[in-house]
Amino acid sequence: MTLFDHSLIESPTAAYARLRDSAAVHRTTTPDGEPLWVITRYREARASLADGRLSLDKANAKTSGTYQSSMPPELDAHLLNMDPPDHTRLRRLISRAFTPRRIAALRTRIQAMADALLTTQVGPSMDLMQTLAVPLPMGVICELLGIPEDNHDFRAWTDTLLSPSAGSAADSRAAMRQMHQFLTGVIQDKRSHPSDDLLSALTHARDDRESLTEQELLSLAFLTLFAGYDNAVHLIGNAALGLLLHPQLMHQVRQRSLPVQAVIEETLRWNPPFPLAVRRFALEDITIGDTVIPAGGRVWISIASANRDDREFPSPDSFTPGSPSTHLAFGHGIHYCLGAPLARLEAEIAIGSLLEHFPALELAVPLGALAWWPSFHKRGLRSLPVRTRPLKAGTAVARG
Numbered sequence: 258m259t260l261f262d263h264s265l266i267e268s269p270t271a272a273y274a275r276l277r278d279s280a281a282v283h284r285t286t287t288p289d290g291e292p293l294w295v296i297t298r299y300r301e302a303r304a305s306l307a308d309g310r311l312s313l314d315k316a317n318a319k320t321s322g323t324y325q326s327s328m329p330p331e332l333d334a335h336l337l338n339m340d341p342p343d344h345t346r347l348r349r350l351i352s353r354a355f356t357p358r359r360i361a362a363l364r365t366r367i368q369a370m371a372d373a374l375l376t377t378q379v380g381p382s383m384d385l386m387q388t389l390a391v392p393l394p395m396g397v398i399c400e401l402l403g404i405p406e407d408n409h410d411f412r413a414w415t416d417t418l419l420s421p422s423a424g425s426a427a428d429s430r431a432a433m434r435q436m437h438q439f440l441t442g443v444i445q446d447k448r449s450h451p452s453d454d455l456l457s458a459l460t461h462a463r464d465d466r467e468s469l470t471e472q473e474l475l476s477l478a479f480l481t482l483f484a485g486y487d488n489a490v491h492l493i494g495n496a497a498l499g500l501l502l503h504p505q506l507m508h509q510v511r512q513r514s515l516p517v518q519a520v521i522e523e524t525l526r527w528n529p530p531f532p533l534a535v536r537r538f539a540l541e542d543i544t545i546g547d548t549v550i551p552a553g554g555r556v557w558i559s560i561a562s563a564n565r566d567d568r569e570f571p572s573p574d575s576f577t578p579g580s581p582s583t584h585l586a587f588g589h590g591i592h593y594c595l596g597a598p599l600a601r602l603e604a605e606i607a608i609g610s611l612l613e614h615f616p617a618l619e620l621a622v623p624l625g626a627l628a629w630w631p632s633f634h635k636r637g638l639r640s641l642p643v644r645t646r647p648l649k650a651g652t653a654v655a656r657g
Contacts, residue, residue, distance in 0.1 A: 266631055270574060273297060273562035281546030294550045295557045301545050302563035307590030311537035311556055314340050318538050319553025332437055335476035337535045350468055351477055352595055354455045360598045367603060370396045371610040378647060382621055385641040386494050393607055394489035398482060403454025404443050411436060415487050440478050455481065485596045491530030491637030492600055493607045498641060499524050499576050501620045506578060510612055517609045519578040521601055526584035527576050532561035532636050534588060560585050561636065617646035
């Protein structure tokens with residue numbers, strides 16, 4: 258089996274279990290024939306995420322030209338391509354938007370968005386992705402960045418970039434070009450009409466203190482929009498699916514005997530929206546497990562596999578909210594996801610509000626009929642059809 262065997266999309270749990278059982282690290286090749294090392298066990302994955310010998314800078318690929326990024330240079334100078342000291346400088350700059358105080362201050366606004374989306378749903382069925390999981394993070398990230406919410410094209414751009422199909426290189430390039438043009442226009446508008454938002458603050462830092470380059474400014478805007486939005490979409494969808502498949506747990510959340518936060522944490526372990534950590538490059542020959550990864554070798558760390566490792570988690574394939582968890586869904590070490598608190602808050606509010614607005618909720622199709630995005634880079638549903646019973650008109654939503 259190779260990493261790019263389609264069983265990893267169609268049946269990832271079983272496929273990763275076979276990989277873990279045989280070795281901690283697997284050498285495979287990419288579709289274009291380049292060597293790749295994949296880490297599948299928890300202990301090795303956690304250590305590798307914080308290992309300074311594994312670089313995010315693609316300049317450290319084995320030979321010049323070996324690694325070709327799909328991103329144009331204008332959007333490529335962001336945190337997921339950097340090591341210290343540049344990583345430290347940019348992370349410090351953008352982290353001001355993700356402090357616990359700032360995230361907590363968003364709760365009321367996110368709750369209002371969720372309520373507004375759910376009160377428009379009055380029929381006996383809905384697609385949970387299109388009703389809630391997609392538009393809520395879209396609204397939040399647009400408000401955080403200060404970009405027009407009525408421009409929905411970046412949803413299509415994101416899908417193109419994260420779920421490329423065979424022969425779609427031209428589509429990916431077109432999506433990148435359009436996203437670059439869109440963000441360039443928004444930044445120019447922020448220079449003329451600044452407001453109280455993250456993109457205005459970053460633009461001000463670029464123009465007044467030269468804390469970052471124009472390329473870094475565009476790239477940070479892209480990363481915040483791209484990663485902060487899509488991961489939250491599928492965290493909400495995967496959490497909802499976990500409860501739909503376990504009605505007794507849904508009942509416990511409704512009765513407030515099971516905190517919704519516990520459901521979100523277990524979803525991050527059991528079915529993380531981002532199955533693979535950002536690729537890394539070995540700065541020197543590194544031994545992981547019984548495998549030597551040569552200097553310049555490309556490394557992928559499987560979060561989805563590590564989170565199901567029975568060496569770390571008892572009954573790893575069971576969905577058991579409330580169990581102690583040391584999942585790696587948001588990474589580990591200096592590259593731990595800055596947007597983790599916001600993603601958790603969005604998912605908590607989305608799932609809590611969903612159960613408050615609908616006293617009955619069940620999956621409307623067989624589990625096998627659900628369509629997942631055909632991607633190694635994200636684990637998310639194209640749609641999530643559910644049958645519902647909305648609250649009667651005029652009934653107030655109970656909040657504890």
